Amino acid sequence: MIRFLKNYFTEVFQAVKSLFLGMKLTGYYFTHPKEIITQEYPENRLTLNLSERFRGEVVMTHDEQNEHACTGCSACELACPNGTIKIINKFEINAEGKKKKAIDAFVYHLELCTMCNLCIQACPTDAIKMAQTFEHSVFNRNMLTKQLNLAGSKLREGVE
Amino acid sequence: MIEEITTAKEGEMVINIGPQHPSTHGVLHLLITLDGETIKKLEPNLGYIHRSIEKMCESLSYRQFIYSTSRMDYLSAHINNHACAMAVEKAMEIEVPERAEYIRVILDELTRIASHQLWWGAMAMDLGALSPFFYAFREREVITDIMEETCGARLTMNYMVPGGVMTDIHPNFVKHVKDFIVQFKSKIDEYDTLVTDNIIFQNRMKNVGLLSAEDAISYGTSGPTARGSGVSCDIRKTHPYSLYSKLQFEEVIETGCDSFSRYLVRVKEMKQSVKIIEQLIDNIPEGDFVAKTKAVIKLPKGEFYSRAETARGELGVYIVSEGGTTPYRIKFRSPGFSNLSALNHMVKGYKIGDLVAIMGTLDLVIPDIDR
Numbered sequence: 001m002i003r004f005l006k007n008y009f010t011e012v013f014q015a016v017k018s019l020f021l022g023m024k025l026t027g028y029y030f031t032h033p034k035e036i037i038t039q040e041y042p043e044n045r046l047t048l049n050l051s052e053r054f055r056g057e058v059v060m061t062h063d064e065q066n067e068h069a070c071t072g073c074s075a076c077e078l079a080c081p082n083g084t085i086k087i088i089n090k091f092e093i094n095a096e097g098k099k100k101k102a103i104d105a106f107v108y109h110l111e112l113c114t115m116c117n118l119c120i121q122a123c124p125t126d127a128i129k130m131a132q133t134f135e136h137s138v139f140n141r142n143m144l145t146k147q148l149n150l151a152g153s154k155l156r157e158g159v160e
Numbered sequence: 161m162i163e164e165i166t167t168a169k170e171g172e173m174v175i176n177i178g179p180q181h182p183s184t185h186g187v188l189h190l191l192i193t194l195d196g197e198t199i200k201k202l203e204p205n206l207g208y209i210h211r212s213i214e215k216m217c218e219s220l221s222y223r224q225f226i227y228s229t230s231r232m233d234y235l236s237a238h239i240n241n242h243a244c245a246m247a248v249e250k251a252m253e254i255e256v257p258e259r260a261e262y263i264r265v266i267l268d269e270l271t272r273i274a275s276h277q278l279w280w281g282a283m284a285m286d287l288g289a290l291s292p293f294f295y296a297f298r299e300r301e302v303i304t305d306i307m308e309e310t311c312g313a314r315l316t317m318n319y320m321v322p323g324g325v326m327t328d329i330h331p332n333f334v335k336h337v338k339d340f341i342v343q344f345k346s347k348i349d350e351y352d353t354l355v356t357d358n359i360i361f362q363n364r365m366k367n368v369g370l371l372s373a374e375d376a377i378s379y380g381t382s383g384p385t386a387r388g389s390g391v392s393c394d395i396r397k398t399h400p401y402s403l404y405s406k407l408q409f410e411e412v413i414e415t416g417c418d419s420f421s422r423y424l425v426r427v428k429e430m431k432q433s434v435k436i437i438e439q440l441i442d443n444i445p446e447g448d449f450v451a452k453t454k455a456v457i458k459l460p461k462g463e464f465y466s467r468a469e470t471a472r473g474e475l476g477v478y479i480v481s482e483g484g485t486t487p488y489r490i491k492f493r494s495p496g497f498s499n500l501s502a503l504n505h506m507v508k509g510y511k512i513g514d515l516v517a518i519m520g521t522l523d524l525v526i527p528d529i530d531r
Contacts, residue, residue: 026354
């Protein structure tokens, strides 16, 4: 009987002790706010640094002369698992009178994209890359369909 | 199913849990037959998040189908991708460079830790403790930052390609992983103080949700669920793949057969994963990170199978090829589906509050069950 009572009270003591140990831990963090690492997101937009590999959106790089490196070979279109990319080609006649293929529109459906990076891997001329933007919400779904080549842009000299 | 609802016996009641219920961690619909508050029968009703990934894969090439498996068990996305890449490599007889294997295993184990940490937080939250969730996410955030830096995404990485990994590791990768190990080791004891030793938690877990070793095998459970019942089923030990045959680590087995042993298996597995990463992180060999493969992968005619140990159990990838660029049929043996099938057996005779606790220890991810 005495042993039973002793065990009973030991158990009660252990139980209360375990609760207090847990409370001590939460109390420690309550009194040490410097150890808390929470970030306040919309307020810290200006200081928010995403790593350079972060995949947010496909963009086409243009230089100062408004030239890009996309030859319209459709490798990215074939690599895409979701039909996110559609390339519309046109034929231009250059100064020597020869016909040359060039892109008319590089259509990108952001609403279908899963950011799998396969199109960037497939591109032979590094014309497209992933941008670090991540706030993609818009009010109209049509705004998610984008044309990546800028108006009036053309193929950079020497890119085949 | 409707017939069964109408034929509930006198004094019994059928109620729905889900599909929109926080304790089911997703869109899982459970039909439970109650006598008072005691559960007589439980029937899961699936299909709310079925996306036909297996059928979709039939129209995708062998490079493309890997990304979709990140969406099955999204918490162990890397390990899913690894299993798929291994199936293709086995069929093509591609030899993966050693550097790629090291990177793969390190990332697999980081994924396992991140998955178990999220489970640990959600498990405590199921039992009514809110703050452990934030403690778990403090360390998990470091892992997702490492993933973001090297792979480019935080959850659905798609970093594995047939023959290796997509890009080389980030220059800061080794340093950040070492920092994480130091931080994790200093904080892991807080987990025990906060939850494991807590008397309320122990009373709700011990001798609840019993699953004997025989039942665990006959229901086809795998992973920590089966190891909590004393069944040795770690694919990393029984059928070693990648580098696991060379590594020193223990297969965690608990013989309590109750919810608490399943809990302990996962907490101890995190420590084993850290042990594996420590062995690899200092000696990542130089060399290629991806083997040279043809631009268009065509598998030879035949059937190919590969298996990997995800955070939830055994994942099997079965590919039937007819020699073309796309598979004829793909079947995924997902761990969550088999583990869920044992739930009816485990909850019989317990109360509704215990159902939430038992379901928490199964670590269900619903997109993995429905695919």
